[in-house]
Amino acid sequence: xxxxxxxxxxxxxxxxxxxxxxxxxxxxxxxxxxxxxxxxxxxxxxxxxxxxxxxxxxxxxxxxxxxxxxxxxxxxxxxxxxxxxxxxxxxxxxxxxxxxxxxxxxxxxxxxxxxxxxxxxxxxxxxxxxxxxxxxxxxxxxxxxxxxxxxxxxxxxxxxxxxxxxxxxxxxxxxxxxxxxxxxxxxxxxxxxxxxxxxxxxxxxxxxxxxxxxxxxxxxxxxx
Numbered sequence: 001x002x003x004x005x006x007x008x009x010x011x012x013x014x015x016x017x018x019x020x021x022x023x024x025x026x027x028x029x030x031x032x033x034x035x036x037x038x039x040x041x042x043x044x045x046x047x048x049x050x051x052x053x054x055x056x057x058x059x060x061x062x063x064x065x066x067x068x069x070x071x072x073x074x075x076x077x078x079x080x081x082x083x084x085x086x087x088x089x090x091x092x093x094x095x096x097x098x099x100x101x102x103x104x105x106x107x108x109x110x111x112x113x114x115x116x117x118x119x120x121x122x123x124x125x126x127x128x129x130x131x132x133x134x135x136x137x138x139x140x141x142x143x144x145x146x147x148x149x150x151x152x153x154x155x156x157x158x159x160x161x162x163x164x165x166x167x168x169x170x171x172x173x174x175x176x177x178x179x180x181x182x183x184x185x186x187x188x189x190x191x192x193x194x195x196x197x198x199x200x201x202x203x204x205x206x207x208x209x210x211x212x213x214x215x216x217x218x219x220x221x222x223x224x
Contacts, residue, residue, distance in 0.1 A: 001148050002155055004062030009156035009198060032071040039078050044109050044117055047085040051178035055150035056080040126184035128170035132214070134188060138164050139220035142190075142212065150178035153216040161220050162192040165209070173213055186214040 007013060027033045043053065057065070057077035065073060082088035092099055109117065134140055144159035152174045166189040176183045194206035 001058060001150065002146055003058045004060070004065030005058050006155045008154050027071075028069075035071045035075045035078070039074055040118070041109050041114075042078065042082065042087070045087070047087065048081050049177055049180075051150055051172075051174040052180065053077060053081060054174075055178040056084075058150060124172045126170045126172050126182070128184040128186070130186075132167050132186045132188075134164050134167075134186075134214070134217060134219070136164055136167060140164055140188075140190060140217040141220045142216055143218055145216075147175065149175060151175050151216075153212060154210065156197055157190075157192065157210055157212070160192060160196050162190040162196065162210070164188050165191045168211070171213070173215070175213075175215075188212055188214070188217070190217070 027036070039053070043050075048056075054077075057073045059080065060068075060073070060076055064076065068076065079088070079093060083090060083093070089099060139161055140163070141161045142153060142157045142159065145153075146155075146158075168187040168189070170184040171187040173183045173185045188211070190210050190212050192208045192210065194208060195201075197208055
């Protein structure tokens, strides 16, 4: 979806002014630490996956998304996930109190289990029977499609040409995964010249590398 989260290449939003990576704290306020922990802990309940979590944050009104800080967007997404999955009601959210009549049959992630659970991880690779449609060195173009759901194809790449430089094999397709379906597609790294994405004012030697799933791409010519 073309929401407030997909701003690459847009003008008029002011300077970014990032903090120095050597000086920036992991959390700027104590409540951010709690939001991070709550998001991970509730994720282990298994009611949603990582792409559904991303899409929950993206579904905010663009004004809210842009006004919020990073972890305020995490909190907004978490509230959406909890309500959509039936783990929290709107009334509980507004009152700040738990409905005691609501049956609690969820698995509790204890403190001693956290480290082991975090180290487990979960692979996003998904073997598929079909052969890759594109080969290394082939020129491709990103399909100029504007889905209303979650997608990992940045808006600034759509309709632009690049070159396949790596094949990663089958991976879970995030667009379907965000809807609760686990399907797989071949995943590629595509190299774009900066001038192709941002215009001729950019230096000729600048390039951008983007990981893109097969259905995002269509064939172009093979570079000689």
